[in-house]
Amino acid sequence: MLEYLGPISEGIAATVTITALAFVLGSILGLPLLAASRSPWLPVRALARFLIDLLRAVPPIVWLFILFFGLAQSLVSLDAYPAAVIGFGCISAAYMAEIYRAGLLAVRRQQWEAGAALGLNRLQVLRTIVGPQAIRVVIPGAATWAIALLKETAVVSVIGVSDVTFLATSESQRSGDGLLIFLLAGGIYILMSLPLALVARWTDARLHRAVAL
């Protein structure tokens, strides 16, 4: 068993870094996407909504093929790893924009008014009043997405990134012991997602105590 575990676990680095980079990229890009989807100008709003829906509607594996086999081979040279990060980063941006939006909508409209009546500008209200309350709703949603993303990244193996799934596939082809190897790979995914789930629950519990709504 250990002779399989060694080679497979070398893929953990790729799985974890692609997940982390894509999640961070998505968390950042999700903000302008959210702002655009709430813009007072209809064309901007429509474009943002279209992007969000498009990114979520097409399966990640198709996006990866478009990026890696389509764009990367014809227009710019792009390795499999950056293609995976960029692809999943953009998909994450769409999901995170929606998660942020749900957070904002969960805060009563009147909280904006109370802030405005005190003379705070919109950015100050967002930063000090609405944002901290929205975080409570954002964190469980973001954690769910992070865990889903961790598993979704398995498809990067088809464009040749040496992640857990890629190495498990090649190991099983080499040895022919598919069942044990993929059970081990599954175990590794569980071990990677558990800390995420625990951190999310812990943060959520703390915020619930601090923000008694």
Add this chain to the structure above:
Amino acid sequence: MPDRLVPMEPEPDTGAVPAGRDQRPAGGREMVRLEGVSKELGGHQAVRDVSLTLEAGKVMSIIGPSGAGKSTLLRCVNFLAPPDSGSVFVDGVEVCADRRPGLEPRASELAELRRRVGMVFQNFELFPHLSVLRNVTLAQERVLKRDRADAERRARELLERVGLADKADAFPAQCSGGQQQRVAIARALALDPHLMLFDEPTSALDPELGAEVLSVMRLLAEEGMTMMIVTHEMHFAEQVSDSVVVMHEGAVLEEGPPEVVFKRPVHERTRRFLNAVLDR
């Protein structure tokens, strides 16, 4: 212990407050003037061409059946509900309404206006993620640029005056509705407004808790705060107000001193409304 909610004269430790804002307005000076204020909400004319004036230190109650546009009118005063037309003058600042893109009042104009106006909401609208003390200090620091120590000193003074000194470190959810509303009053007063707007401040409270809030408002009125109050508390309106405005279908139906409006109303519609709310 401070014995007033409203500072009498400039306090040495609130140096961050712009000069001239702390002097109590002299009686007879015009504090509020609404001219031709109209506001449509959801295809319905909520406020129709309302013009009103209120002198410094006076208390105006706005009464009338629900849906008459009372709350919307109040929200027009600080542009939480930007009027479609008309102008709002408060304490030397005049803002003209215009909803056309590019011609709307500038953010700086609204900031100037809101600096002079405090507001208390029906559902308190305290910030649930912040302690009571932080609720009262936040805007002092961000809007008036007071430092933390000055803001906390002012907040604790006001909390003591509304009877909640011991709740400073509690969170809003740990306070009763009446306590939350008194915190909300302290939060608004902390910015030294020259006009206070009250939007049905006791409607979400049972009568006993409402009484706590009314007694704080009575105190405030006695100290000379200029107040506009949307209320269904007719006895309070009768006792505390200098003038009573009756609204119906977005317009001012009649206006006058409480002894006239309550005892000898001119309009049949006012009589019917008063009969309905007083004979209960």
